[in-house]
Amino acid sequence: MTLEINDTKDMLRAVQHICGSFPDDYWSRLDADGAYPQEFVDELTRAGWLSILIPEEYGGGGLGMTEASLILEEINKSGANAAACHAQMYVMGTLLRHGSATQRSHWLPKIAAGETRLQAFAVTEPDAGSDTTRISTTARRDGSSWVLSGQKTFISRVEQSDLMLVLARTRPYDAGRRSHGLSVFLVDIAGARGTLHWTKIPLMFNHHSYTVYFDDVRLPEEALVGQQDNGFRYILDGMNAERILVASEAIGDGRYFIGRAAEYASQRETFGKTLASNQGVSFPLAHAYASVEAASLARNQAAEAFDRGESPGSHANIAKLLASEASGEAARAAVRAVGGMAFSVEFGMERKLREAQLLEIAPVSNNLVLSYLAHNVLHLPRSF
Ligand SMILES: Cc1cc2nc3c(=O)[nH]c(=O)nc-3n(C[C@H](O)[C@H](O)[C@H](O)COP(=O)(O)OP(=O)(O)OC[C@H]3O[C@@H](n4cnc5c(N)ncnc54)[C@H](O)[C@@H]3O)c2cc1C
The missing domain is CATH 2.40.110.10 (Butyryl-CoA Dehydrogenase, subunit A, domain 2)
Structure with a gap:
């Protein structure tokens, strides 16, 4: 664990640096082979990014949900897939909040040191x-x-x-x-x-x-x-963290789709002008951008509430819903902007299209999120 950061910008630059060493062709190769991104996960672990939510007394980074969420967003924005390692960030929360003193002191330092996964x-x-x-x-x-x-x-x-x-x-x-x-x-x-x-x-x-x-x-x-x-309560407790972090990955995916499509559409020409100069191409990307930004604000609100020690149930659910929908909107806008190349394996986007869809269903489906909001926030009857 070598975590040393002064501010959020330094932190994001350091994460970007790691992501930059694992370009698209690394992920395409793993995708073709069905292999786990062990080298990528090892780098993040060595640098201490996967243990930032573990308190310093156990050897972790002692940072908050706000920082953790920005890290996962950055990973997915780069074209990588944080699903390979995101659980390392939040699963330990159940142990931290509900484990015995012996469990905490035995396991958390080993997890923080990257010795135990x-x-x-x-x-x-x-x-x-x-x-x-x-x-x-x-x-x-x-x-x-x-x-x-x-x-x-x-x-x-x-x-x-x-x-x-x-x-x-x-x-x-x-x-x-x-x-x-x-x-x-x-x-x-x-x-x-x-x-x-x-x-x-x-x-x-x-x-x-x-x-x-x-x-x-x-x-x-x-x-x-x-x-x-009493385990159900502990599981629910951990789900707010999970929802905020998964929302962050979806926001990262959305930014990836918009960035990649905008870049391509600014270069390719049809009918004597760039694709991007057609409003039929640029407006859907702009709309998706607005949706991703709105989801990002909701995610920030949820992460800040979590860091203040409040129960962020409704914010975390709203962030998860809006972020996964915004990512879906960005994916559709990107495919329409890029056209046929979006389907080519070489371009890389088709892999992200397959990966990003998961977040509408797992770890919790958006219907269950709506059920939470309808029942727990609006006090409407539940269907089950
Ligand atoms: C790639 C992947 C990785 C996963 N990793 C894990 C993991 O590590 N650990 C783990 O425990 N689980 C994991 N899951 C499981 C995931 O949490 C479940 O898939 C998810 O909770 C939905 O459950 P289900 O698939 O059984 O869908 P079901 O419960 O069968 O529901 C099917 C669909 O019906 C809808 N639905 C269900 N009930 C209602 C209702 N009352 N009202 C309205 N709509 C409803 C939902 O929207 C849902 O999309 C993973 C799933 C996938 C696909």
């Missing part, structure tokens, strides 16, 4: 996506151990992690108290060898997601994070 967060199951409370993976007590059984799916970066946070049922489902009886466990992946298995899910873009099988994985008593049965 906490990149995997296992909630989704084949029969429980948006409706988290219907998960059926269980953890039962057996003497002083916990025994974890079940199956998770779409769990990203399991193979690139040393630790995985897992949400499991510690009490049978009760329709009257749906979110009660769920608990969070910190699984040491190497320690679970033999009973923990996974298979990679082939996807339309280069993302490392797995179906994970827990075949009576035996965990020590101290693997439980926080209080038994």
